[in-house]
Amino acid sequence: MEPTSHSFPENVRVGLADPVLQRALGLARTGFPLRRQQAIERLPEFEALREEGRQIKDHTLAHLDFYLELYEKNVVASGGEVHWARNAAEAREAVLGICRSAGARIVTKGKSMVAEEIALNDHLERNGVTPVETDLGEYIIQLRHEPPSHIIAPAIHLMKEQVADAFRAAHTGLDPDRVLTEVRTLCEEARTVLRPQFLAADVGITGANFLIAETGSSIIVTNEGNGDLTQTLPRIHIVVASLEKIVPTLEDATTLLRLLARSATGQEFSSYTTISTGPRRPGDLDGPEEYHVVLLDNGRSELLGGEFQDMLRCLRCAACLNHCPVYAAVGGHAYGWVYPGPMGAVLTPALVGLGEAGHLPNASTFCGRCEAVCPVKIPLPKMMRHWREREFAQRLSPPVYRTGLRLWAAVATRPELYHRMVEVKARLLGWLGKTHGRFRSMPLASGWTLGRDMPAPEGRSFHSLWAERQRRSGR
Amino acid sequence: MSEPVRVALLVTCLVDLFRPSVGFAAVALLEAAGCTVEVPRAQTCCGQPAYNSGDRADAKAIARQVIAAFAGYDYVVAPSGSCAGMVRLHYPELFADEPAMLAEAEALATRTWELVAFLVDVRGMKTVAARWDKSATYHDACSGLRELGVKTQPRLLLASVEGLRLSELADAEVCCGFGGTFCVKYPEISDKMVTDKATEIAATGADAILAGDLGCLLNIAGRLTRLGIPVEARHIAEVLAGMADDDPAIGVPARSS
Numbered sequence: 225m226e227p228t229s230h231s232f233p234e235n236v237r238v239g240l241a242d243p244v245l246q247r248a249l250g251l252a253r254t255g256f257p258l259r260r261q262q263a264i265e266r267l268p269e270f271e272a273l274r275e276e277g278r279q280i281k282d283h284t285l286a287h288l289d290f291y292l293e294l295y296e297k298n299v300v301a302s303g304g305e306v307h308w309a310r311n312a313a314e315a316r317e318a319v320l321g322i323c324r325s326a327g328a329r330i331v332t333k334g335k336s337m338v339a340e341e342i343a344l345n346d347h348l349e350r351n352g353v354t355p356v357e358t359d360l361g362e363y364i365i366q367l368r369h370e371p372p373s374h375i376i377a378p379a380i381h382l383m384k385e386q387v388a389d390a391f392r393a394a395h396t397g398l399d400p401d402r403v404l405t406e407v408r409t410l411c412e413e414a415r416t417v418l419r420p421q422f423l424a425a426d427v428g429i430t431g432a433n434f435l436i437a438e439t440g441s442s443i444i445v446t447n448e449g450n451g452d453l454t455q456t457l458p459r460i461h462i463v464v465a466s467l468e469k470i471v472p473t474l475e476d477a478t479t480l481l482r483l484l485a486r487s488a489t490g491q492e493f494s495s496y497t498t499i500s501t502g503p504r505r506p507g508d509l510d511g512p513e514e515y516h517v518v519l520l521d522n523g524r525s526e527l528l529g530g531e532f533q534d535m536l537r538c539l540r541c542a543a544c545l546n547h548c549p550v551y552a553a554v555g556g557h558a559y560g561w562v563y564p565g566p567m568g569a570v571l572t573p574a575l576v577g578l579g580e581a582g583h584l585p586n587a588s589t590f591c592g593r594c595e596a597v598c599p600v601k602i603p604l605p606k607m608m609r610h611w612r613e614r615e616f617a618q619r620l621s622p623p624v625y626r627t628g629l630r631l632w633a634a635v636a637t638r639p640e641l642y643h644r645m646v647e648v649k650a651r652l653l654g655w656l657g658k659t660h661g662r663f664r665s666m667p668l669a670s671g672w673t674l675g676r677d678m679p680a681p682e683g684r685s686f687h688s689l690w691a692e693r694q695r696r697s698g699r
Numbered sequence: 700m701s702e703p704v705r706v707a708l709l710v711t712c713l714v715d716l717f718r719p720s721v722g723f724a725a726v727a728l729l730e731a732a733g734c735t736v737e738v739p740r741a742q743t744c745c746g747q748p749a750y751n752s753g754d755r756a757d758a759k760a761i762a763r764q765v766i767a768a769f770a771g772y773d774y775v776v777a778p779s780g781s782c783a784g785m786v787r788l789h790y791p792e793l794f795a796d797e798p799a800m801l802a803e804a805e806a807l808a809t810r811t812w813e814l815v816a817f818l819v820d821v822r823g824m825k826t827v828a829a830r831w832d833k834s835a836t837y838h839d840a841c842s843g844l845r846e847l848g849v850k851t852q853p854r855l856l857l858a859s860v861e862g863l864r865l866s867e868l869a870d871a872e873v874c875c876g877f878g879g880t881f882c883v884k885y886p887e888i889s890d891k892m893v894t895d896k897a898t899e900i901a902a903t904g905a906d907a908i909l910a911g912d913l914g915c916l917l918n919i920a921g922r923l924t925r926l927g928i929p930v931e932a933r934h935i936a937e938v939l940a941g942m943a944d945d946d947p948a949i950g951v952p953a954r955s956s
Contacts, residue, residue: 233885240887549874553891587885589878589892590751592845606792612753621753625884633749633757636712637764642743646716661952662924671883675890676921679717679950686710686719690738 225343225371227576229560232583239554245381249552252380256546259490260597267486277483278601280476281537285528291437291470292519298440302502304515311522312342318518319344319429319462323353326460326514328426334444334451335359336431337375337540338464338520340562341575344429355429356421358450360414367394373556375563376488376542381555384410418450428454428512432465433484433539434477435517441501442517443477445484445494452498461500461512466520468536474499480539483599488541523575531610535570537600542567544594544604550587559584566594566604573611582620585611647685654683706734707769709777709786709811712744713913718949721913724940725778725814731940732822734774741768745782750789751879762790766803774821775811778936779912780843783813788846813843814936815911819852826859829941833906834864837935838896838919839872840912853911856939863938868908869899877918893922901928907948909935920949 228235239245264270284291296306307322309315315338323331331348333339333355345355345366357366361379365372367390372378379387388404391413404410430451432442442463444451455461471477485491504511527533545551545565556564561581563571569584585608594604615621635642657663657680665673672678706729714721726736746761765786769775777783787808794800818824837857843849857865876882876892883889896919900908908923908930910916920932931948947953 233887236885236887240891549876549892549895550888553888553895587881587888589841589874589876589881589889591841591874591878593841593872593874596845609751609753612751613755614753616753616755625752626754629749629752629754630757633754633761636743636746637757637760639741639743639764643740646712650716657952659952661947662921662950664925669883671886672921674886675925676893676918677924677950679917679920679924680952681717682719682946684719686715686722687738687740689719690722691740 225340225562227561227572227580229572229576229581229584230579232558232560232587235558235560236554239558242555244383244386245555248381248383249555252377252546253552256490260487260543260546261490263486263490263492266492267482270486273479273483274599274601277480277539277599278537280471280479281600284471284476285468285533285536288467288470288528291472292467295435295437295440295470298438299502299515299517300440302440302515303505304440304502304517307516307518309518309520309522312520315342315464315518315520315522316344316347319464320347320351320353322460322462322514322516323348323427326426328353328460330421330425331355331427331429332358332422332425332454332458333362334428334430334446334454335362335378336429336464337372337562338431338466339429340372341466341522342464342520344464356418356425358418358422358454359446360411360448360450363414363418364390367391371557371562373564374542374545375540375565375567381557422453422457425454425458427460427462428456428458429462429464430455432463432469434480435465435470436474436477436499437470438473439501441474441499443481443497443499445481445497447489447491447495449496452496455498455500456510456512459512460514460516461503463500463515463517464520465517466522466524468524468538484539484541487539487543487597487599527574532570532574532607534602535567535574535607537602538567538571539599540567541599543597543599547593547597549591549593550589566608567602570604570607570611578611578615578618578620582611582615585609586615643685643687647688650681650685650688651683654681657681658683703733703735704773706736706774706776707772708736708738709742709745709765709769709775709782710738711777711779711782711913713917714778717917718913718934720942720946721778721934721936724934724936724942725776727940727942728814728818728827728936729776731828732818732824734822737772739768745785747781747785748879750785750793755793759793762793762804763800766790766800766807769807770803773810774817775807776814776817777811778814778934779914780813780840780847780849781912781914783811784842784846786811813847813849813911815852815856815939816843816847816849819855825855827856827939827941829939830861831938831941831943832862834866834904835907835909835938836866836868836900836903836905837871838868838875838900838908838910838915840910840915841874843911844872849911853909853935857909857935860938866903866905868903870895875915875919877914879914882918889918890922893918894926897922897926897928900930905930907931907933909933909938911935916949924950
C-alpha cells in the first residue's frame, strides 16, 4: 500500500469531518479501555507480568540471530520450510512462488498486518490468484477496497449499516428482502459466503502472533476460528510473519499470551489460540501437506542496537491505539499507512522513511497513556521524540518553526533580557485583554485561536512582581 | 512541622507570563508548610519546548542554566507536573552521555517536586486552611499523573477546603489536547480533544475546573469561554491557598467596579 502519511493534516480533516467514523470512535474510546481495566484488575500479577514480558522480548532481541537460526532448524526438522525475505518485494515473490508451484487459484487469508505491510493481496490479484480475507473485519474492508484502520479491529471505523451496504453490493445473490440490521445476521451472511471458500482454497495464509524457536511452531490467536480453517483445510499453509515475532520457548509465549488478550480486548484469552508445527504427519487426522514460513525483515534488523530497538518488543495488541486520544480523534486511516496510533507513529518512519511519515511522531501530546498501558513497556513517547530529534537534525521540520525555536532559545538563555521581554509582553497583552479577559484572535497564534480563546495575561510578570515584593520587604 | 527548609520556586514560563497569582499561591502554600521560599532570577523556562521539538542542543543549554540556577537548595518546587517532570525525568536523559553534568542533573532531579505532591508527600500536609463555597471538578494533567504519580495528593488537600464540593470528572486522566507545541501544530486534533474535555467538564455541572498545570488550564479555559460554557478554570494552588477569590478566573475579565 502506498503511504499517504505525508498528507496527515489533510487526512485528519477528512477523519474529523466523517460522522460515521466519529460515532464508531466514540464507542471504541470508552469500550476498549474499560474492558482492559476490568481484565487487569482480575489479575493481581499483571504489573509483574509486564516486566517479565519486557525481559523475554529484550532477551530474544539481544540474541535474535541465535533464535532465528534455531527456529529455522526446528521448522525444517518438523518438515516445513523457511523463506527469508529482506523486503516486501521478496516476501511477495516468495508467497506467489509457492502459490504458483501449487497451481493455486483461490487463497484464503487469516488476519495479518504483515500481509498488509507487504501489500500481498494486490500482488496476488495482479498475478491471477484470488485472495479471500476470512477475518470478518478484513473481509469487510476487502469488499470496500480500503485498508484496515486498526491493527486488531480492521473495520472499526465502520458501523453496521456500512457493513450491510458492503454485503449488499458484493453478494449479488443476496435476497433484497434479507434483513441485515443485526450484528448476528451480518456474521451469518459472511459465514455463508466464506464457508465454500475455505473448502475451495488451495493455499491458506495466516500471520503469526508468535514464532517459537525451540519447536519451530507458529501461534495465532483469533476470536472467530477463521484462522484455524485457513491453516488446516487447504493443501498448503503459508505463515507470513516478521522476524521480531520470535520467542525462545512455548513457556515464553504463554507468558506473553497472558498479557496479549487482556491488553488487546480485555479478554483473559482469545477464543482460539492455535499452535502449528510443520505439515501433517503420517497418522495426523488433518493439517496441510506443506508448511511454509515467509520471514520478513523489511528494515527491522536495522533497528537492532539503536534507539528504536525497543519497538521490536511490540506484540501488536493495539492497547496504545485504544488509549490514544489522538487516534480516538482522527481514526486509523489518517496515519496513512498500515500501522496507526502510537506504535505506528514510531514504526512507520522506520519502515517507510521519516520524510514520508514525519508528521506521525509529531502528532502526539506526549500524554504518556500509550506507554502506561503497553504490555511490554515500550517507551513510545521517548521514541517519538527521537524521531523529532532526527527530523530537527536533518532539517526536515519547517524552517519558520526551526527559526522561531532558535530565536526563543536564544532569549531563554539570557535571563535578564528574557525577564524584560516577558514583562513587556505581560503588560501589553494584559492591557489589550483587560476588557474581555481573553482574545478571540491573535497575530501568529491562529492555530491556538482557531477553536479556543487565548486567555489574557494578568498584566505583570511574576518575576517583576516578586522583585518588587522583595524590595518592599527590604530583603 | 520541623525546622524551615529552603525551597526554590521553579515559577514556570506560563505562570510568569500569564498568571503570577499562581506563583504567589504556591509561595503561600510552601510557607504554610514551613518552608522559606526563594525565587532564583536566572530561571526562564525548563526547556521543554525545545526538548519536545527535537532541538536537543537548545534543550541542553536551557537545562544547564536551570541546573546552575537551582543548585544549593533543599528542594525545587514547581506549580506544574509538566515542568517538574522535565527536570526529574528528562534532564538526566539529556545528559546521559556527559558524566559530570549527569551527576548534577540527577542531584537536581531527586530534589525537584511538583507543588501538591511536595506538600503532601514531603511536607506531610494533610489539610489546608482555605474556604471556597463552590463545586469543582479536577483534571489530572498528564505529566503530573503519569510521570510523577500525582493523583491522590490533590484530592486529599481539596477535600479539606471548607465549603468546596468536589465531584469526579469522567475521563479525568485523558489528555486535554494541549501538548505544548502540539496544540498549534495540529490545531484541529487539539480542538477535538479539548472539546471532548469541555463536554465532560460541563456534564459534571461543577462551578469550576481545577488542575495542576497552567498549560492545560489555558487550553481548557480557552475552549470553555469560546463555547460559552460558564465554568471557571483555576490552578489548584489558588484554591488550596485560599486565594481563589482574589483574582478573576483564567480568561475572565476583572469585574469593573
